[in-house]
Each structure stands twice: as C-alpha cells, then as structure tokens.
Amino acid sequence: MSLFHLLLTSLREQERFGHGKHQAKKIAIAQAHVKGRSGFGVAPAGIYSINTFAAYRRVAREYANWCKQNTKARTMEEARFYTGFYLQERIARGLSAWTIQRDRSALRKIFQDSELCWEVPIPRRKLTDIKRSRRAVKMDQRFNESKNQELVDFCRATGLRRHELAAITPQDIYWKIDKLIANVRQGKGGKAREVTVLQGTELRILQIVEGRCLDKPIFEYIPPYMDVHSYRAQYATARLEQASEIEVSRDLGHNRTDVIRGHYAGRR
Numbered sequence: 001m002s003l004f005h006l007l008l009t010s011l012r013e014q015e016r017f018g019h020g021k022h023q024a025k026k027i028a029i030a031q032a033h034v035k036g037r038s039g040f041g042v043a044p045a046g047i048y049s050i051n052t053f054a055a056y057r058r059v060a061r062e063y064a065n066w067c068k069q070n071t072k073a074r075t076m077e078e079a080r081f082y083t084g085f086y087l088q089e090r091i092a093r094g095l096s097a098w099t100i101q102r103d104r105s106a107l108r109k110i111f112q113d114s115e116l117c118w119e120v121p122i123p124r125r126k127l128t129d130i131k132r133s134r135r136a137v138k139m140d141q142r143f144n145e146s147k148n149q150e151l152v153d154f155c156r157a158t159g160l161r162r163h164e165l166a167a168i169t170p171q172d173i174y175w176k177i178d179k180l181i182a183n184v185r186q187g188k189g190g191k192a193r194e195v196t197v198l199q200g201t202e203l204r205i206l207q208i209v210e211g212r213c214l215d216k217p218i219f220e221y222i223p224p225y226m227d228v229h230s231y232r233a234q235y236a237t238a239r240l241e242q243a244s245e246i247e248v249s250r251d252l253g254h255n256r257t258d259v260i261r262g263h264y265a266g267r268r
Contacts, residue, residue: 004064006076010110011056016046021189024048043105043114048189059106076111083107087120097123142225150208151219155228157201158182159235159252162228168218170209173197180205187253195251198235199242 001009016024024044047053063079066086073079087107091100100122108116145152155165164184172183180197182205187193197205209218222228232252239248249256 002064003067003074003079004061007060007064007079007110008057010076010112011047011053011060014045014047014109014112015053016048017050017053019046019048019190021046021048022191025189043109045112047109055102056106056109059103060110063103063107063110080111080113080116083111084117084120087117087122091120091123143223143227148223148226151222151226152231153201153204154208154218155231156234156238157198157205158195159198159232159239160184160195160228161188161232161253162222162226165219165228166217166222169215170212170218171214173205173209184253191253193250193253196239196243196247198238 021044024046028044047056063083063086066089067073067079067082071078071082073082087100087104090103104117104120104122108114151165154160160168160182164187167185168182172185174181174183176194180202182195182197184193184195212218236248236252239251243251
C-alpha cells in the first residue's frame, strides 16, 4: 500500500459524518480537565465535516508526494518523523499562516497526535494572508448580485453560512421581544442557534419571506459562485456597531470572541 493510501486510511477511520461534533467536543474538554489542562483549543476525536475531510485529504496527498521526493519514508511511523521538516520547509517557502495551520491540523489528525510538531513555530494568521472574500476575485465576476438580490440582502442581514442559507425556512423567522430572529436549526457542528437579524433590515427580511411556504426553504438554490463568506463578513462588521463581541460571536456561531477579532478587527 502506498504512503498516501496509508495516510488516507487513517483519515477514513476517523470519519464521523452525521454525528454531532458539539457533544464530542464537550467530552474532549472534560477529558482535558481531568488531565489538569484548560481545555482551550481542544479538538474532539474524529472528522465531522465532509469539507474538512476533503481538505485534509489534499494535505495527505501533498505530504505523501513530498515524502516520496525528499525521503525514503514508506510507513506511517517513518513519515511521522518528517512532519516537522515538512512544515518548516513550507514556512520557508512563504506560504500563508492559514495554509501552515491547516497543514499542521491535518497532520495531527492523520497521525492522531494533538501535539505533533509543537516545536515548530507557526506564523500568526493575518487578514492580509486571506486570498478570498476580502476583495474582488475572478469567482465574483461569475455571480450576478442584481439577479440574486433577495438572497444577497438576506445573507447580509443574517450572516448565515452557505448550508444554513440553504436550509432556513419562513417559519424560522420570528420576533423575539423587539428583535427579529433567524433560527438556525443545524449550524456548524450540528448546533442550533438564534441569530439576530441586523437592525434596520427587518422589514426587508419580512418582505423576502412573505407569501412563501412556511416549511419549505426560502431559497431553492444557492449559486456556487456566490461568495457567502464576504456577506457574512459584512454582517459581522455591521453587527459589531450594534452589539458586543460576545453577542456577535454567538450570532455567527462562534464560541470565542477572538475569532471575531481575528477575522473582523479593523473592518468596522
């Protein structure tokens, strides 16, 4: 069996598609507490997202190819030895901090070691490293905002992720005291949350959902070339003018405010 298939087999054995990551993370944090650790940044065992699996699979192939060209590693244990050298070389090549951190996360998952390459200093992630969603790119030219205005307006007003936009129905839009809420039944990691619609856009959202079947998705189709994350960023930036970082973090489906600072600091 080739090295790539050995690495891929390790990933496949950790597939948890369809299972709730939220509960698994609670267990992982509890186990960390038993060991006297804070639990901050602890990742649960397994891979719960198909997209994450696909990204890690690409890393596995890239690493296997690198090992083939630069080492004599043929087994998992032999390949494990070179992970630090691999990351150091990629850092020296000037790859973005986001790419390096993704690679390390993938390698840690492949070799099932949460402290793998701890000795390698990973560059800090910066907004300037991001290649998508911060400015116009080629993909954006293939998406026509004017032809999808309702979808764009809804996304800017709620900051939902792509799969959340595809699932939300008119009955998920309701008033709670003086706030219009977009109820996400299954967000990232299977977690539900109530999102506060951006103040000042409530009427527009009600206009969009008016007359639609209550239990059917509001939007039948989310164009693949729509840069959902950019509208999500616009929502976050506007909401930070109306609410605290903690509230906005919860609206976006994040548990930590440092995610908001890292992505949206200076964009207010």
